[in-house]
Amino acid sequence: MGxxxxxxxxxxxxxxxxxxxASPATLPAGAGGHEHGGPPPKAAPLRxxxxxxxxxxxxxxxxxPPAGGTDEYRCFLIDPKLTKPAYLTGSQFLPxxxxxxxxxxxxxxxxxxxxxxxHMDAKSKGDGWQCFGDGGIDEETYIGGWAPxxxxxxxxxxxxxxxxxxxxxxxQVHYNLLATNGKPGETDQSKIRLRxxxxxxxxxxxxxxxxxxxxxxxxxxxxxxxxCDRATAITxxxxxxxxxxxxxxEGLNQMCxxxxxxxxxxxxxxxxxxxQPALVYAITPHMHLLGRSMTVELNPxxxxxxxxxxxxxxxxxxxxxxxxxxxxxxxAGDTIRVTCTHDATLRSKLPQLKTLKPRYVVWxxxxxxxxxxxxxxxxxxx
Ligand SMILES: [Cu+2]
Numbered sequence: 001m002g003x004x005x006x007x008x009x010x011x012x013x014x015x016x017x018x019x020x021x022a023s024p025a026t027l028p029a030g031a032g033g034h035e036h037g038g039p040p041p042k043a044a045p046l047r048x049x050x051x052x053x054x055x056x057x058x059x060x061x062x063x064x065p066p067a068g069g070t071d072e073y074r075c076f077l078i079d080p081k082l083t084k085p086a087y088l089t090g091s092q093f094l095p096x097x098x099x100x101x102x103x104x105x106x107x108x109x110x111x112x113x114x115x116x117x118x119h120m121d122a123k124s125k126g127d128g129w130q131c132f133g134d135g136g137i138d139e140e141t142y143i144g145g146w147a148p149x150x151x152x153x154x155x156x157x158x159x160x161x162x163x164x165x166x167x168x169x170x171x172q173v174h175y176n177l178l179a180t181n182g183k184p185g186e187t188d189q190s191k192i193r194l195r196x197x198x199x200x201x202x203x204x205x206x207x208x209x210x211x212x213x214x215x216x217x218x219x220x221x222x223x224x225x226x227x228c229d230r231a232t233a234i235t236x237x238x239x240x241x242x243x244x245x246x247x248x249x250e251g252l253n254q255m256c257x258x259x260x261x262x263x264x265x266x267x268x269x270x271x272x273x274x275x276q277p278a279l280v281y282a283i284t285p286h287m288h289l290l291g292r293s294m295t296v297e298l299n300p301x302x303x304x305x306x307x308x309x310x311x312x313x314x315x316x317x318x319x320x321x322x323x324x325x326x327x328x329x330x331x332a333g334d335t336i337r338v339t340c341t342h343d344a345t346l347r348s349k350l351p352q353l354k355t356l357k358p359r360y361v362v363w364x365x366x367x368x369x370x371x372x373x374x375x376x377x378x379x380x381x382x
Pocket of ligand 1: 133134286287288365370371
């Protein structure tokens with residue numbers, strides 16, 4: 001996700017990102033085995049002042065999985081053509097070809113980022129651009145996600161993400177061609193139904209607190225090769241995703257591990273201090289394809305400890321927000337611990353990864369890199 005530049009400096013970040021849900025522990029996320037089908041769920045009734053706006057792909061897109069694989073993650077820039085500020089109070093992905101659509105994740109980008117997105121689109125053949133991982137636009141903010149069977153998520157009564165005129169959406173769609181045995185030719189022209197309120201409405205604005213953790217995932221005992229060396233892997237990461245990627249990794253080690261030599265392992269955690277009072281409504285887990293589990297704890301090891309999220313079987317294809325049963329109040333100075341477990345053995349099992357060389361995995365934007373990110377949907381208030 002486009003949060004990487006922010007991850008170094010600030011323990012808790014105002015912005016938002018995305019991706020995943022549960023499948024049996026033995027079934028790697030994104031490897032297929034999903035249930036598809038059925039028409040999309042009906043919309044809940046419009047509430048006072050709301051309107052629906054349907055946006056979507058401008059024409060059918062034919063997914064082209066890379067390297068003989070069966071999956072493509074494709075990002076599309078979609079203009080909601082807002083002429084006035086609005087609040088996005090709900091969103092529902094409407095898959096047109098549900099046989100091949102595996103998930104949809106929605107990001108908002110500012111008007112100032114639209115050129116960057118257009119550039120990504122223009123340099124890529126066909127509509128949109130390939131985007132394993134996330135949308136690939138700096139500072140993109142997560143505003144919703146969908147996986148088969150998911151209804152529109154409505155958080156509380158009057159809450160929403162503010163959208164300014166000129167802002168646009170980046171929608172990441174996971175196409176999976178297992179249903180056609182990888183045979184090309186299927187097309188999709190999905191839509192999204194936006195639920196909007198005028199920007200003048202009295203709405204509790206939602207923002208994302210982005211809480212990352214470092215990843216220090218070594219090669220498995222069965223794997224070997226030059227990229228299994230951490231320093232070599234980071235040099236390679238910088239070559240693939242930009243010169244500051246290594247700094248991001250070191251910044252996370254500073255933040256989460258006080259700059260001590262990192263301890264390689266499947267499970268890593270990071271503690272964050274809450275900077276300001278906020279009410280948490282929902283938590284969205286984000287890891288990439290090697291992600292196995294995530295927990296988010298409030299004040300661990302104290303009498304007030306509380307588990308906010310326990311995601312024992314992370315599934316990349318269901319990264320919609322998990323709405324908490326009751327909003328939870330955070331106080332300034334509280335500690336939030338984000339813990340992720342990744343599984344390097346999935347690399348040799350997942351169609352999207354198995355052609356790649358074994359590597360020591362750290363935080364990064366690419367298919368073969370990982371993230372560990374809890375996105376807390378909050379309203380800043382006491
Ligand atoms: Cu990511």
